[in-house]
Amino acid sequence: MHSEPNHPPASDWVIRSAQPGSVERIEAWFGSHGYDPHRHDTYSIGRTLAGVQSFHYKGSLCHGVPGNTLVLHPDELHDGMAGTAAGFRYRMAYIDPALIQQVLGGEPLPFIAGGVSSDPRLFRASQAFVQALDHPLERLEEQDAVYDLAMALRAVGGKPRGRKRLDYRSAERARAFIMEHQQAGITLEMLEKASGREQWSLSRDFRALYGTSPYRFVTLRRLDTVRRLLLDGFTLVDAALAAGFHDQSHMTRHFTRSFGVPPARWVERLRAGR
Template sequence: MPYPAPPARSDWVLRADTPGRIERIEAWFGGHGYDPHRHDTYSIGRTLAGVQSFHYTGSLRHGLPGTTLVLHPDELHDGMAGTDAGFRYRMAYIDPALIQQVLGGEPLPHIVGGVSSDPRLLRASETLVQAVEHPLAELEEQDAVYDLAIALRAVAGRPRGRKRLDYCATQRARAFILEHLEQDITLPMLEHVSGRERWSLSRDFRTLYGTSPYRFVTLRRLDRVRALLLAGCSLVDAALAAGFHDQSHMTRYFTRCYGVPPARWLQRLGR
């Protein structure tokens, strides 16, 4: 299916504004897109036009139309045009907790290389990477997450030789973090609330949710920053309200997570 040409202005990002648990974007970049950064979500994408190039797990990868991008949580990557023609793409950011609701405590599936030509992933991701102006109904979103989780597991294969994971204890720790983001959360606190020895808990948290407890806390605070910025708050007010020491502290973490500073992020969204 041909896609319309991108708007005349340079680099842009469109963000789905409809309610839902999955963040979806469509973007176009003529050259450099993002500096190296990491999300704590799966990044599931589709290149619509051009060549989407990125460094990932030690190699330069290329996303082409007809392939599926599957970036594992917390894997360092960047983004750039692979040719002078630029590239256009869509991406959906899937919370690993949604995948765990389907897999029920299995280690997160890992797609080697970050780009797949497997038709199962292409089919399973279709709903999630449709145009951002098309809202996802709640049941449609849930079905899409289920299909994606099953496809990820099928394509990645089940890992072998893993020790038993305590999914329930890790769920308790995650829920506690989400309920107490305004506090200075520590591993002893998580050990107490989960009933799991702290280092075993940290290992299980990484395996089940793709990132460490500390980074999970930081990224949930950055979620709060983004919501405040989109609501019109200043950088300094958003930083303080989300629990950062000051604006520069927040900006450092924001740039590490999203590959651009917050002011540039807002500019690309046309804010």
């Protein structure tokens, strides 16, 4: 684990928590440019530890500083860069909207305006996820933290008004089908059959409940497989084909759009953090 540096490191680095669990957690340092514009299909919940963490989000340039909580909504375009020449260090957790829905039970996902919040409820609720990576999260601790975060997101973001009732059970059946068949050529017709919900209504509900479209959800699950295989030593070509992409270039395009860096650069930063 990296201790707090007395001076900026010579190269950017990223550390991922090695602990298995439902929530991906990272710590990173960047001296200048961090990520190109990209979109996750998770909530990105973070804390700036040092420096100024700047990013474009919803048409504005936002700045994360120590003491605030970063809350990026699923599938919202954003980038990342140092706000000063001193660089920045941060921790981030990526929370699957399906975990939030286990608490909210079918409500539209809460939205926190601005990408950065000074609300103490979000600060407290996110603390478990942004503590030092060498602190392992016990299973019950993680589950409690997901509940606290879901409640804080709902309280701070407010409950959306004017939405038609969502069919959570059908959307969850579609999500489960995707998780079991993510390497197949999934179509909306297949999801309609698996869920029992008319395809266009299902697509609308899926976006509101899980923060992204069914196609994007399938693509991100395949990219999860790519990342796992790359860390296991697979080549880019082999990882792409094993995950269900047409070829390496097809996978690389989607990878860069989803994570802000090409896959080879992503692996390089993780190696620098070891």
